[in-house]
Amino acid sequence: MNEQFLQEPALRAYRAMVMARAFETKISALYKAGKIFGGVFLGRGHEAVAAAEGVFLRKGYDVYTPFIREQAGRCAWGDSVLETARSYFGSTQGISRGRDGNVHWGHPHEGTLMPISHLGAMASVVAGMMLAKRMQGITDAVGVVCIGDGTTSVGATHEAANLIAVEKLPVVVVVTNNQFAYSTPNASEFACKSLADRGRGYGMTTHECDGTDFMQTLATMQRAIAAARAGEGPQWVVAETLRMCGHGEHDDASYIPAELKAAYADRDPLAVAQRQLLELGWITPEEIAAWEEECRDEVQRSVAQAQKEPTPRPQDEQWVATAWRPER
Amino acid sequence: MSVTYIDAIHAALEELLQEDASVILYGEDIAGSFGGAFKATKGLADKFPGRVLNAPIAEDAIVGVGMGAALGGLKPIVEMQFADFGTLGQNQMCNNAAAHFYRTGIPVNLTMRMPCGGTPGGGPYHSQCLESVFAHYPGVHVFTPATVADAYYMLKEAVRIPDPVVFMEHKFLYRWLKADTWLEADPLPIGRARIARPGKHATVVAFSAMVPEALRAAEELAATSGYELEVVDLRTVKPLDTDTILASVARTARLMVVSEDFPWGGVAAEVIARVATEGMHLLDAPPLRVTAPDTPIPSHPDLWKAHRPGYENIMAAARYLISL
Numbered sequence: 001m002n003e004q005f006l007q008e009p010a011l012r013a014y015r016a017m018v019m020a021r022a023f024e025t026k027i028s029a030l031y032k033a034g035k036i037f038g039g040v041f042l043g044r045g046h047e048a049v050a051a052a053e054g055v056f057l058r059k060g061y062d063v064y065t066p067f068i069r070e071q072a073g074r075c076a077w078g079d080s081v082l083e084t085a086r087s088y089f090g091s092t093q094g095i096s097r098g099r100d101g102n103v104h105w106g107h108p109h110e111g112t113l114m115p116i117s118h119l120g121a122m123a124s125v126v127a128g129m130m131l132a133k134r135m136q137g138i139t140d141a142v143g144v145v146c147i148g149d150g151t152t153s154v155g156a157t158h159e160a161a162n163l164i165a166v167e168k169l170p171v172v173v174v175v176t177n178n179q180f181a182y183s184t185p186n187a188s189e190f191a192c193k194s195l196a197d198r199g200r201g202y203g204m205t206t207h208e209c210d211g212t213d214f215m216q217t218l219a220t221m222q223r224a225i226a227a228a229r230a231g232e233g234p235q236w237v238v239a240e241t242l243r244m245c246g247h248g249e250h251d252d253a254s255y256i257p258a259e260l261k262a263a264y265a266d267r268d269p270l271a272v273a274q275r276q277l278l279e280l281g282w283i284t285p286e287e288i289a290a291w292e293e294e295c296r297d298e299v300q301r302s303v304a305q306a307q308k309e310p311t312p313r314p315q316d317e318q319w320v321a322t323a324w325r326p327e328r
Numbered sequence: 329m330s331v332t333y334i335d336a337i338h339a340a341l342e343e344l345l346q347e348d349a350s351v352i353l354y355g356e357d358i359a360g361s362f363g364g365a366f367k368a369t370k371g372l373a374d375k376f377p378g379r380v381l382n383a384p385i386a387e388d389a390i391v392g393v394g395m396g397a398a399l400g401g402l403k404p405i406v407e408m409q410f411a412d413f414g415t416l417g418q419n420q421m422c423n424n425a426a427a428h429f430y431r432t433g434i435p436v437n438l439t440m441r442m443p444c445g446g447t448p449g450g451g452p453y454h455s456q457c458l459e460s461v462f463a464h465y466p467g468v469h470v471f472t473p474a475t476v477a478d479a480y481y482m483l484k485e486a487v488r489i490p491d492p493v494v495f496m497e498h499k500f501l502y503r504w505l506k507a508d509t510w511l512e513a514d515p516l517p518i519g520r521a522r523i524a525r526p527g528k529h530a531t532v533v534a535f536s537a538m539v540p541e542a543l544r545a546a547e548e549l550a551a552t553s554g555y556e557l558e559v560v561d562l563r564t565v566k567p568l569d570t571d572t573i574l575a576s577v578a579r580t581a582r583l584m585v586v587s588e589d590f591p592w593g594g595v596a597a598e599v600i601a602r603v604a605t606e607g608m609h610l611l612d613a614p615p616l617r618v619t620a621p622d623t624p625i626p627s628h629p630d631l632w633k634a635h636r637p638g639y640e641n642i643m644a645a646a647r648y649l650i651s652l
Contacts, residue, residue, distance in 0.1 A: 100431045108399045114432055116424050124389035125424065128396020128404070135352065135378065135402065156419070159386035163393065166384055321426070321466035322491045323435035326519020326567045 006218055007282050013051035013218060014273050014283070015291055016075035020047055021270055022295040023081040024071060026303055027088060031249045036088055038101050043069035045244035048269035049176045049211040051076045052221035053144050063111045063129045063143035065122045068103045069176070069243075070146055079112070081299055085306035098312040119151040123160030123173070130169045142228045143171045150181025152198055153189055161236075165202040170228040172235045173199070174221075176211060178243035183255045199236025211239030212264070214273035215280075244268065333473075334502040336480035336510035337368050337441075341405065344487050345376045348403060351487060353380045354394060355407030355441075365409050366443055366502060387416035391440060395425040395492075398438045403487050411444035411496065412456045425492040426467030435490040439483075445498040445537050445588055446636050451627035457536070457589040460598070462494045463566040470494045470566040471518070474501070474539035478563060480510035485518045498537040505540065521569035523576065527558035530582035530649050533573055533599050535562040538586040538637060545642035555650055565595045573599060574607045581612040582649050586637055591619040613652035618645050 024042045031040040043050055046069040054076025057064050066073050071084060086094030087105040095105055095114070106112035113129075115122050126143040133141050151157050152175060164171045175195050179186055192198065199206035205227060209220035217239060224235040242264040246253040277283040331339075344351045353369055359382040363370030373380035383390045387408060394406040408414045414421075417440065425436040446455040463470040471486055471493060473479045479497060486493040516522055524539055525546050534542040539561045546557035558576050562569065577583050583603055585596040596617045603615060618637045626632050 095433070096431050097433075104431075108432065108434055113396075113399070114428065116427070118419055118423060121388075121392060121420060121424055124386075124392025124420070125396035125399070127389070128393035128398070129400040130396075131381075131393060132397045132400025132402045136400075156388045156392070159384075159389035160392060163384050163386055163389045321430045322469065323429050324469075324489045324491050326569075327517055328519075328571070 003215070003280065006215070006222065009055045009222070010215070010218055010277065011282060013055040013076055014214070014277055016051045016054060017047040017072045017270055017273060018291050019075045019081060019295040019298065020050070020072035022292070022299045023084065026299050028249050030303070037090070040088070040249040041068040041103050041247070042245045042249065043071050045178055045212070045241045045264070045269065046070070046176055047072040048214045048217045048273060049174065049239040049241065052218045053146065053174055055218075056222055056225040057142065057144060060110050062141050063113070063126050065113045065115060065126055065145055066106070067115055067146045067148070069178075073146070074112070077112070080302065082302035082306060085303045086309065089306045089309070090311045091306050091309035092312055093309050118156070120147065120154035120156035120160065123147065123157055124163065126171060127160055127164050127167065127169055130171055131167065134169070139170075139231065140229050141170065142225055143169070144225070145171060145173045147173065147175055148181065149175065149177040149179065149186055149189055149195060150184065152195055153181075161198070161202045161204070164234045165204055168233045170231065170234070172224050172228050172237060173204070175236070175238045177238060177240050179260070180243055180256060182247045194238065196236065196238045199238070202236065204234045204236040205232065207235065207237045209237070209239050211241035212267040212269050212272055214269060215276050241269070242267075331476060331507055331510055332503050333476050333479045333497070333505040334366060334368060336476045337483055337497055338370065339510060340480045340483040341369060342372060342375070344405070344484060345372060345379060348487075350402045351379070352397065352402055352404050353407065354383055354390060354397070354404055356383055356385055356390070356409050358382060358407055364407065366499065368407070368441070387413050388420055391417035391420035392424065394438045394440070395420060395428075395436050398425070398436045399434070403437050405439040405441060405487065407441045409443070410454050411442035411458050412453045414440070414442050414458060414462070418462065421492060421494065422462065422465035422468060426465050429467055429491060436492050437487070437490045438492045439486045439495055440492070441495045441497060443499050444496045445500050446625055446632060447500050448629035448632055449627060450499070450625065450632070452624040455625040457496070457587075459496055459565045460589060460594045463595070468492045468494055468566070469564060470496065471564050472496045472535040472562060474534070474536055474561050474563070476505055476507035476510050477512040477515065481512060481515045482518065482563070489518070496536060500537045501540075516563070519564055519567045519569060521563055521572040522561045523558065523572070524561040525557065525559040527556035528580055529555045529557065530584060530646055531558045531560060531573070531576040531580045532584050532586060532642065532646065533560045533562060534586040535565055535595065536588065538588055541637065541639045542586055542642055545639040545646065548639065549643050549646055553647070555646065557646055562595070568598065568602070570602045570606065573603060574610065577603055577607055577610045581610060583611060583615040584618060584642070584645055584649055585615070586618045586642055588620060588636055591617065591622055594619060613649060616645055616649050618642055
């Protein structure tokens with residue numbers, strides 16, 4: 001591995017992880033204080049995978065479909081935590097203006113898609129966007145589809161993955177196996193030995209990594225995304241981790257066995273990343289402390305701003321769901 | 329009588345591809361020399377290389393790809409081989425594409441062609457109509473052309489309209505319905521129902537393949553009894569032109585709605601609900617519904633013919649309605 005080549009993206013990825021953790025810590029606290037309507041979904045345990053996705057993509061050129069545990073990826077891609085805060089608070093400055101909320105937001109014209117709750121549904125939408133780019137003569141853009149172990153069971157995922165492979169689209173499917181689909185463990189979700197077998201079955205190049213190992217994850221994602229960008233066809237990445245929180249903040253994750261939690265006690269991706277970056281000498285403890293403070297401040301400012309922004313007024317709502325309406 | 333309903337669809341597709349480089353066609357078996365199960369795209373793949381693409385058998389993904397291509401700046405027209413399989417693409421159309429404008433302010437310019445409706449021997453899974461299950465969802469328009477001219481004009485409009493459109497093209501009409509031309513000098517705008525035949529004794533609201541049946545019933549009833557039925561062709565079930573329906577009911581004071589679809593919660597129920605809530609005072613008799621029975625669509629031609637509303641059912645229902 002050419003580590004030196006990864007220094008710049010590694011530092012950006014780590015910064016994104018620090019920002020995402022600061023944001024999610026704040027949002028979780030606000031949820032517990034009853035300040036958030038609807039659910040709150042955290043990415044604890046997913047941060048290295050998510051940041052590694054976002055850091056190798058070009059906002060406004062590539063396509064990225066972050067899902068519910070991809071806040072670090074959104075930060076690495078270049079989106080501000082303010083946009084996620086706006087979604088949580090229903091600000092009229094956000095894309096959905098209170099019409100959708102929490103982690104359901106994206107800016108399709110910048111390359112992030114608005115996810116729906118039906119798992120696997122966005123994979124074929126990414127395929128369509130990449131097909132459009134190909135027809136428009138753009139051949140070096142990449143689409144990243146983010147799914148989890150549970151989503152690999154959904155029919156829509158299979159249809160899209162097969163189609164992506166048939167069309168040889170420059171798509172990277174990232175399967176973050178956090179071992180639990182809500183409360184359902186891997187053993188009840190799939191029977192193949194590894195989820196990488198699925199990728200091989202589709203005829204994709206497959207990659208596997210320990211999603212809690214920051215540098216390994218970064219190197220794996222860099223390879224996969226570069227290969228797709230170079231025209232080597234679709235890539236299937238399986239990153240293993242543990243969801244280090246509930247499905248949402250309403251869920252205490254009591255179904256995750258204590259011994260499994262203990263096995264991951266020192267594998268928090270942020271702590272691992274910090275250790276690795278310090279060992280490589282790419283960052284100092286003082287810089288880390290400064291970044292943490294800067295991120296906490298930005299989170300504080302963003303959340304305060306989103307909370308102050310106007311929320312939708314029911315009396316102004318037109319209740320119209322189409323852009324075109326018949327002449328009357 | 330030189331052109332058919334499917335000729336009109338083929339011509340509209342060809343012109344759309346010719347006129348707008350962002351139009352693409354995507355679906356099962358539509359490319360190559362095959363040109364689709366009903367030949368609606370015959371020859372187009374050769375004429376427009378790279379813009380008429382075959383898809384794997386994956387209806388969810390086909391509609392999802394259409395949505396993504398639309399967000400990427402194209403104007404995709406996706407084909408379901410049979411409308412019946414559109415249920416497999418329904419999540420992408422109704423929960424994803426149709427909800428997108430409300431959620432983001434960005435419409436999805438996606439047209440979903442659905443060869444629908446019964447034919448002799450079609451059976452339970454190659455005959456369904458499904459307008460109402462798509463129209464149920466906010467954010468989608470549902471077109472149901474009943475003439476050769478509308479098949480052409482409304483398909484072209486479906487692509488011009490920036491929202492998701494479900495285009496229900498009736499398989500029975502494909503080669504049975506003929507006209508001199510698909511061109512119409514001054515077509516009615518989309519969203520307006522058409523008075524297909526003026527009358528005064530009762531209003532018959534119909535759409536798709538039930539319009540020719542209603543017109544035949546009206547002619548035979550006029551010839552045998554002197555009663556004049558007014559036939560309203562909805563053209564689009566969503567938007568639903570309640571104004572034209574109410575105006576007709578105001579003239580006739582009697583309403584029958586004909587639909588080839590199953591009865592429960594269908595377009596016929598919706599039309600009657602609207603007239604009942606907005607124009608109950610216009611009615612001299614309870615409104616009537618003529619639909620298929622609440623069973624799957626049978627395969628044997630004799631059973632199918634009895635399941636599908638035809639002009640004889642409409643005539644009998646009209647005599648009863650006028651007697652009330």
